[in-house]
Amino acid sequence: MFCPANCVTEFPCELYHVSHKVITSPDYIAKIYREQSQYPSLSRADVGPVITSQYGGSYSNISTEWTQQDLERNEIVKFCRQYIVFHDNKSIVYSGPSGNCTEIKGELLSQDSPSGEMKAVMRECSIKGEEKQFLEIWHRNRKIKSLNLTELKKHGKVYEDDQFGCLVWSHSETHLLYVAEKKRPKAESYFQSGSESTLPFQVHEYVICKYVTLLPQGDQFVYYEDWGETLVTKATPVLCILDIEGNNVSVLESIPDSISPGQAFWAPNDTGVVFVGWWHEPFRLGLKYCRNRRSSLFYVDLTGGKCERLSSDSAAVCSPRLSPDLCRIVYLECEVYGPHQQCNKLCMYDWYTKKTTVVVDVVKRAKEDGFTGIYSTVLSHQCWSADSQRVLVSCAQKTSLTIVTFSNMGSWCLLTIHRDLMVVSCSSPNCPPSLRVGFLPVSGSEDEMSWVTLEEAQTQPEIDWQILSFTPPPEEDNSQYPGLDYEAILLKPKDVTEKTKLPLIVNPHGGPHSVIVAEWLLSPAVFCSVGFGVLLVNYRGSIGYGQDSILSLPGNVGTQDVKDVQFAVESVLKQGGFDREKVVVTGGSHGGFLACHLIGQYPDFYKACAARNPVINLASMIGSTDIPDWCMVEAGFDYKTNTLLSPAMLEQMLNKSPIKHVTQVKAPVLLALGEDDRRVPNKQGLEYYKSLKAFNVPVRLLWYPDNNHSLSKVDAESDGFMNIVLWLIQHLSL
Numbered sequence: 078m079f080c081p082a083n084c085v086t087e088f089p090c091e092l093y094h095v096s097h098k099v100i101t102s103p104d105y106i107a108k109i110y111r112e113q114s115q116y117p118s119l120s121r122a123d124v125g126p127v128i129t130s131q132y133g134g135s136y137s138n139i140s141t142e143w144t145q146q147d148l149e150r151n152e153i154v155k156f157c158r159q160y161i162v163f164h165d166n167k168s169i170v171y172s173g174p175s176g177n178c179t180e181i182k183g184e185l186l187s188q189d190s191p192s193g194e195m196k197a198v199m200r201e202c203s204i205k206g207e208e209k210q211f212l213e214i215w216h217r218n219r220k221i222k223s224l225n226l227t228e229l230k231k232h233g234k235v236y237e238d239d240q241f242g243c244l245v246w247s248h249s250e251t252h253l254l255y256v257a258e259k260k261r262p263k264a265e266s267y268f269q270s271g272s273e274s275t276l277p278f279q280v281h282e283y284v285i286c287k288y289v290t291l292l293p294q295g296d297q298f299v300y301y302e303d304w305g306e307t308l309v310t311k312a313t314p315v316l317c318i319l320d321i322e323g324n325n326v327s328v329l330e331s332i333p334d335s336i337s338p339g340q341a342f343w344a345p346n347d348t349g350v351v352f353v354g355w356w357h358e359p360f361r362l363g364l365k366y367c368r369n370r371r372s373s374l375f376y377v378d379l380t381g382g383k384c385e386r387l388s389s390d391s392a393a394v395c396s397p398r399l400s401p402d403l404c405r406i407v408y409l410e411c412e413v414y415g416p417h418q419q420c421n422k423l424c425m426y427d428w429y430t431k432k433t434t435v436v437v438d439v440v441k442r443a444k445e446d447g448f449t450g451i452y453s454t455v456l457s458h459q460c461w462s463a464d465s466q467r468v469l470v471s472c473a474q475k476t477s478l479t480i481v482t483f484s485n486m487g488s489w490c491l492l493t494i495h496r497d498l499m500v501v502s503c504s505s506p507n508c509p510p511s512l513r514v515g516f517l518p519v520s521g522s523e524d525e526m527s528w529v530t531l532e533e534a535q536t537q538p539e540i541d542w543q544i545l546s547f548t549p550p551p552e553e554d555n556s557q558y559p560g561l562d563y564e565a566i567l568l569k570p571k572d573v574t575e576k577t578k579l580p581l582i583v584n585p586h587g588g589p590h591s592v593i594v595a596e597w598l599l600s601p602a603v604f605c606s607v608g609f610g611v612l613l614v615n616y617r618g619s620i621g622y623g624q625d626s627i628l629s630l631p632g633n634v635g636t637q638d639v640k641d642v643q644f645a646v647e648s649v650l651k652q653g654g655f656d657r658e659k660v661v662v663t664g665g666s667h668g669g670f671l672a673c674h675l676i677g678q679y680p681d682f683y684k685a686c687a688a689r690n691p692v693i694n695l696a697s698m699i700g701s702t703d704i705p706d707w708c709m710v711e712a713g714f715d716y717k718t719n720t721l722l723s724p725a726m727l728e729q730m731l732n733k734s735p736i737k738h739v740t741q742v743k744a745p746v747l748l749a750l751g752e753d754d755r756r757v758p759n760k761q762g763l764e765y766y767k768s769l770k771a772f773n774v775p776v777r778l779l780w781y782p783d784n785n786h787s788l789s790k791v792d793a794e795s796d797g798f799m800n801i802v803l804w805l806i807q808h809l810s811l
């Protein structure tokens with residue numbers, strides 16, 4: 078085998094180990110990528126009912142779902158694995174896998190019934206080339222029902238997304254609740270309708286066909302507003318109920334026309350349905366990554382059909398979860414508009430007294446206990462302790478993803494909790510996700526938590542990482558929000574000799590109100606294994622550091638965030654170990670905005686840049702993105718749906734944009750754009766591409782058809798990674 082560091086000696090050679098020269102062989106880099114992309118992520122876990130064996134011991138079955146890139150098939154595969162956990166309801170006696178992995182195909186949604194006796198599956202499959210959706214009921218070892226929802230024509234496609242979608246058993250296990258697109262009347266043209274002679278008669282602009290359905294003529298090309306990035310096929314959701322015994326699907330009609338329902342579940346005693354309703358008037362704004370959309374909790378009574386609002390009508394809510402004693406509902410609430418992700422309140426609605434209390438309030442700044450607030454975008458579907466007294470929330474706490482107080486390093490994500498048996502995914506930048514279980518200790522003894530590992534993960538011995546803290550220099554302090562610190566995660570190859578000077582990749586996250594937590598991250602891990610240092614910066618404005626940090630950024634984008642990143646990089650360079658002549662910057666979306674700002678504002682500092690779907694010009698983006706409010710808020714204005722843009726506002730947006738500095742840019746730029754990006758339309762990247770060309774800056778543009786903002790399809794992600802790493806190697810002359 079040849080040395081991946083491209084020297085002539087036999088591998089592993091001294092050069093590779095001692096000087097940690099960057100691996101430059103594309104084949105070898107691809108090999109590392111392939112290996113590290115094979116570590117799967119945990120996407121879900123369900124705990125079955127407690128079973129008492131004939132020998133008296135108790136056990137629970139745990140079913141887990143994982144996802145993994147399949148580079149050969151060019152798709153993300155989903156598979157499941159079962160485990161058995163023997164316990165005494167307080168501690169685990171014995172545990173282990175109860176079989177091998179099985180790939181899951183065609184399942185849009187699935188849910189076990191509360192007793193664990195049955196399972197419902199929403200399945201999509203192709204029959205004679207046509208996509209059909211089925212709702213299946215499984216009982217023990219057989220499928221007892223398979224309802225062809227497509228043929229039934231009660232509604233359009235079923236919603237399988239995290240925003241609206243659900244598949245929920247009634248407490249009685251007789252009905253199933255789900256969300257689907259509202260049925261659209263098949264529109265006819267005025268000229269190419271079936272045939273005039275077969276149409277019986279015409280009433281105004283409608284045609285009564287077969288005396289039953291109204292077919293609107295001329296509506297064929299009417300625009301349906303959708304819910305934006307990743308939700309482009311979703312416009313008008315409706316709540317649907319299947320009566321299992323009667324094989325009957327009904328669509329709930331009594332929901333106000335001005336709201337779109339989702340995240341539904343059955344009310345206590347199955348008297349009705351509780352759901353989140355998003356207001357969509359005067360028009361829909363994108364929902365993906367946008368927690369700040371006006372929405373409330375509603376209850377629709379199934380006997381009288383009355384629909385009532387249970388929470389404030391001027392807030393944004395999500396993730397309502399009913400307690401095991403069926404008495405209370407907890408949910409997350411935050412402000413409407415403003416930053417897209419914010420610190421949440423954890424609210425609780427008492428079903429019987431109809432009173433709402435705030436369990437955890439917004440945290441402006443961490444107090445002595447260090448708690449920085451709740452930043453989750455979703456609560457685990459099962460998040461209550463068995464006694465309905467405690468709620469478990471996993472959320473960013475600075476750079477850690479933490480479950481309440483149970484961990485300090487790395488990231489812990491609660492997958493589920495059932496009768497106090499918790500299932501978590503646990504990872505860190507040098508260790509892929511492992512699966513652990515443990516019983517929630519009694520209240521007050523949470524520190525005594527002990528975990529059992531069901532699925533071990535291999536620590537990557539070549540990766541070292543640490544969390545760094547920064548205090549901005551006095552001239553960069555924010556006078557309105559003074560004294561805010563921020564952090565970064567630094568990954569570097571292990572066992573580097575003292576003399577070695579590593580190249581450094583700077584990577585600020587997107588959002589900007591998001592965070593990079595210390596979890597397993599594929600690209601940084603591969604960059605590090607290839608021989609780069611990687612600095613992931615959580616500049617002021619990131620979530621997980623208190624609401625004040627978030628609020629410090631709008632109006633200051635392009636300056637405060639840029640300077641925070643630059644200060645972090647300079648501080649790391651001062652520590653030594655990195656080559657200041659070999660610093661490059663990468664980023665996606667707002668991270669791409671920062672990357673392009675950095676090469677414009679520090680033209681001699683960065684030697685190359687790679688940006689995925691970057692925001693380039695706020696003024697030209699506001700008319701085409703699915704979230705125009707983002708452009709106004711980040712540029713420092715309040716958003717109203719009826720605001721008319723003035724030249725002064727557009728000027729301010731332009732002044733805060735990377736395009737403003739394009740004439741200074743020297744670093745060669747690699748752009749990766751998604752053809753179907755609705756969030757940062759590819760015209761943004763194209764605008765930059767043309768400007769760079771005009772100013773003779775080397776630029777290469779990668780265009781990914783059938784990809785949206787995240788460029789996360791397997792071929793786009795893997796091709797993007799290889800192109801980026803080779804672009805950086807080329808322009809650093811490694």
Ligand SMILES: CSCC[C@H](NC=O)C(=O)N[C@@H](CO)C(=O)O
Binds near residue numbers: 591665668702757786
């Ligand atoms: C109008 S696009 C604003 C940037 C975008 N924010 C929200 O969607 C962004 O930076 N997205 C991040 C994720 O938060 C990304 O990495 O795509």
